[in-house]
Amino acid sequence: MKAPVRVAVTGAAGQIGYALLFRIASGEMLGKDTPVILQLLDLPQAQNAVKGVMMELQDCAFPLLAGMVATDDPEVAFKDADIAILVGARPRGPGMERADLLSANAQIFTVQGAALNKVASRNVKVLVVGNPANTNAYIAMKSAPDLPAKNFTAMLRLDHNRALSQIAEKTGKAVGSIEKLCVWGNHSPTMYADYRFATIDGQSVKDMINDQDWNANTFLPTVGKRGAAIIEARGLSSAASAANAAIDHIRDWVLGTNGRWVTMGIPSDGAYGIPKETLFGFPVTCENGEYTMVKDLPIDEFSQERINITLKELEDEKAGVAHLL
Ligand SMILES: NC(=O)C1=CN([C@@H]2O[C@H](COP(=O)(O)OP(=O)(O)OC[C@H]3O[C@@H](n4cnc5c(N)ncnc54)[C@H](O)[C@@H]3O)[C@@H](O)[C@H]2O)C=CC1
Numbered sequence: 001m002k003a004p005v006r007v008a009v010t011g012a013a014g015q016i017g018y019a020l021l022f023r024i025a026s027g028e029m030l031g032k033d034t035p036v037i038l039q040l041l042d043l044p045q046a047q048n049a050v051k052g053v054m055m056e057l058q059d060c061a062f063p064l065l066a067g068m069v070a071t072d073d074p075e076v077a078f079k080d081a082d083i084a085i086l087v088g089a090r091p092r093g094p095g096m097e098r099a100d101l102l103s104a105n106a107q108i109f110t111v112q113g114a115a116l117n118k119v120a121s122r123n124v125k126v127l128v129v130g131n132p133a134n135t136n137a138y139i140a141m142k143s144a145p146d147l148p149a150k151n152f153t154a155m156l157r158l159d160h161n162r163a164l165s166q167i168a169e170k171t172g173k174a175v176g177s178i179e180k181l182c183v184w185g186n187h188s189p190t191m192y193a194d195y196r197f198a199t200i201d202g203q204s205v206k207d208m209i210n211d212q213d214w215n216a217n218t219f220l221p222t223v224g225k226r227g228a229a230i231i232e233a234r235g236l237s238s239a240a241s242a243a244n245a246a247i248d249h250i251r252d253w254v255l256g257t258n259g260r261w262v263t264m265g266i267p268s269d270g271a272y273g274i275p276k277e278t279l280f281g282f283p284v285t286c287e288n289g290e291y292t293m294v295k296d297l298p299i300d301e302f303s304q305e306r307i308n309i310t311l312k313e314l315e316d317e318k319a320g321v322a323h324l325l
């Protein structure tokens, strides 16, 4: 048995928290040989609800659950954390865009970035889920100057998974057979899900679909507006699929992807003309606990236009929070 891994989860009493914690404790995120200690953060008024979730976790008798802490203090929640999943933030309701949450949520991430900086493991892997996820991850990263910037990531995996399923449906092939898909940019309707490089059993997905009208007018809007469609249908934003994407993101980062591409929101190193440190969705592969961006992909005119639009939105969001940093 390995040593326990300290996993901090914020927003532990929320709906994503409820779909996430049991799967982490059962070993689905870090493997069936890795015990975990859950360090749960939520607001003071949610502490009772967190206690209830902890009682249920206890009642599952998970052999891998080596300990639990509940707190409203980020410096307690992040103490020596190896992994920090920052979910706690306000979700949007019908008619809102994720960027509308910026003023409500931005300050959460200055405080939590500073707390991570002070008390977390120096190798902590941070995943920001709370919206707007890219800019919140950027704020946390800038608020934690003593931690490596590369440790701060934003969740684009739900978009990636949504795109996989749309392509599987269109081609009639199995989701698991699709390789080399990626989603560029912001977790917002401007994201650019790109199947130009994707293959199924070695065959080009672009050639199989061969329908640019479907790409531009059906696929991209469906993936880009899926979060809003779920809010419309459920009256609440996605929770189980978001928790599932968070599990996928951390599992792949920690345990590796065996050469397969996945999408992560990561600080740019300047590649593809994306300014350094911009938290942007890129194709990556993961190995030995590190991600590596897939470089030197050709960007055609349509793709460049889409990338410019999502970049512009991120730059505007960044300008909007400059006063906090
Ligand atoms: N990146 C992505 O793909 C996705 C992101 N989201 C976002 O995730 C966030 C959480 O969503 P839900 O769980 O559905 O919301 P929720 O409202 O059910 O739960 C949020 C929880 O966070 C807590 N919280 C609020 N401020 C906090 C703080 N400063 N510290 C610690 N906890 C705090 C609340 O008390 C609540 O328990 C939202 O911002 C939502 O928009 C949701 C789906 C997908």
Ligand SMILES: O=C([O-])CC(=O)C(=O)O
Pocket: 091, 092, 098, 131, 158, 226, 227, 228, 230, 237, 238, 242
């Ligand atoms: O749409 C929302 O507000 C929640 C979310 O980020 C998603 O489902 O992609």
